[in-house]
Amino acid sequence: MLKTTLINAVNAGAEQLLHFFNGNFRISNKEEGVNNLVTEADHAAEKAIIEIIQSDYPDHFILSEESGEIITGSEYKWIIDPIDGTVNFANGIPICCVSIGIEKGGKIIMGAVYNPLMNEFYFAQHGFGASLNDKKIAVSKKEEVIKSCLVTGFPYTYHDMPNGPLGIFEQLVRNGVAVRRLGSAAIDLCWVAAGRFDGFYEHHLQPWDSAAGFLIVEEAGGKVTDFSGNPFSPHQPQIIATNGVIHDELLGLLNGGGLATTV
Numbered sequence: 499m500l501k502t503t504l505i506n507a508v509n510a511g512a513e514q515l516l517h518f519f520n521g522n523f524r525i526s527n528k529e530e531g532v533n534n535l536v537t538e539a540d541h542a543a544e545k546a547i548i549e550i551i552q553s554d555y556p557d558h559f560i561l562s563e564e565s566g567e568i569i570t571g572s573e574y575k576w577i578i579d580p581i582d583g584t585v586n587f588a589n590g591i592p593i594c595c596v597s598i599g600i601e602k603g604g605k606i607i608m609g610a611v612y613n614p615l616m617n618e619f620y621f622a623q624h625g626f627g628a629s630l631n632d633k634k635i636a637v638s639k640k641e642e643v644i645k646s647c648l649v650t651g652f653p654y655t656y657h658d659m660p661n662g663p664l665g666i667f668e669q670l671v672r673n674g675v676a677v678r679r680l681g682s683a684a685i686d687l688c689w690v691a692a693g694r695f696d697g698f699y700e701h702h703l704q705p706w707d708s709a710a711g712f713l714i715v716e717e718a719g720g721k722v723t724d725f726s727g728n729p730f731s732p733h734q735p736q737i738i739a740t741n742g743v744i745h746d747e748l749l750g751l752l753n754g755g756g757l758a759t760t761v
Contacts, residue, residue, distance in 0.1 A: 504598060504610050507550040511580050511596035512614040514543040519615065520590050537588055540564055543580035543596060551576050563706045575601040577732065579706035583682030592616060597684035599709025609710030611684045620688040620714050628691050628717035637720040637741035638693040643748050644757055646696035647676040649686045653702045661754050663701050673757055687711025690739050691718035697740035697748050705732040715739045725752050
């Protein structure tokens with residue numbers, strides 16, 4: 499029943515995304531960052547999602563981007579991003595999605611990411627693999643960062659730091675590595691899982707950005723850690739997700755090392 503509720507909740511959010519996309523809706527800015535947007539559609543999608551979950555599981559804990567925490571004593575926690583990629587959405591760019599992860603006892607056990615504008619529904623359950631539109635997916639087999647296609651994101655409020663987002667990006671680009679910036683961490687992760695990207699890294703994410711996507715990567719055969727190489731938790735900000743083969747090399751780069759091979 500958890501899976502059914504998850505799918506229904508993601509679909510309910512996606513209906514609102516489709517309803518508002520390229521339409522007229524209210525847009526406001528959050529306190530952190532110049533372009534950290536929230537729209538009328540985010541709130542509508544979140545409301546629809548939470549209604550579905552609470553109808554089936556009224557006692558479950560909910561953590562959602564716009565509403566924050568609905569705290570209960572349940573060991574189950576639903577971690578919700580009603581629209582991941584809001585800036586894309588607000589500008590009519592179809593790289594945005596609904597993302598929901600389910601946590602039990604501190605472990606993500608199930609996740610779904612749905613971009614209805616591209617008709618791509620990603621799903622994973624711990625121990626059962628990952629799928630795109632009900633077809634099994636797997637990560638790529640690239641063996642070197644220099645030959646990889648990577649994806650990243652940048653924080654809304656930038657703070658200079660050693661090996662920061664711009665420094666790492668510059669090093670990769672100067673060495674000819676293909677690096678993309680799509681604007682949706684959930685989709686970035688799913689595209690790593692599907693083998694379209696070989697790796698994804700970001701210095702600062704929120705739990706709702708990664709809760710579903712990181713499980714999808716792991717269940718597709720990839721590897722996900724923090725920048726210290728520890729097992730990933732969505733409740734800390736740093737993430738590196740790869741096909742597993744290039745993981746150590748990319749991890750070293752994020753910690754001040756160089757590329758194994760340069761051109």
